[in-house]
Amino acid sequence: MNYTYMVKCADGTLYTGWTTCLQKRLKAHNEGRDGAKYTKSKRPVELVYYEGFATKEEAMQREYRIKQLTRAEKKKLIEF
Numbered sequence: 001m002n003y004t005y006m007v008k009c010a011d012g013t014l015y016t017g018w019t020t021c022l023q024k025r026l027k028a029h030n031e032g033r034d035g036a037k038y039t040k041s042k043r044p045v046e047l048v049y050y051e052g053f054a055t056k057e058e059a060m061q062r063e064y065r066i067k068q069l070t071r072a073e074k075k076k077l078i079e080f
Helices: 022-031 056-067 071-079
Strands: 002-008 014-019 046-053
Touching (some): 014 056, 046 056, 046 071
Antiparallel strands (some): 002 014
């Protein structure tokens, strides 16, 4: 399974990415190793949203579409 996910950083910002394992990816973000450069200085992060997809391509396309949203639109997505 492939996932598109969104985490809330300690400073309140949102980060969107994709992964094949949510647990490992969150651990990497929070440990500051193999996580995104963006989240390294904004720890801890908290998972606030995710979607599952059959293929990597679908997950990456959804990641791209979410990154095009405004902060307000992302917050609405999280609320569902």
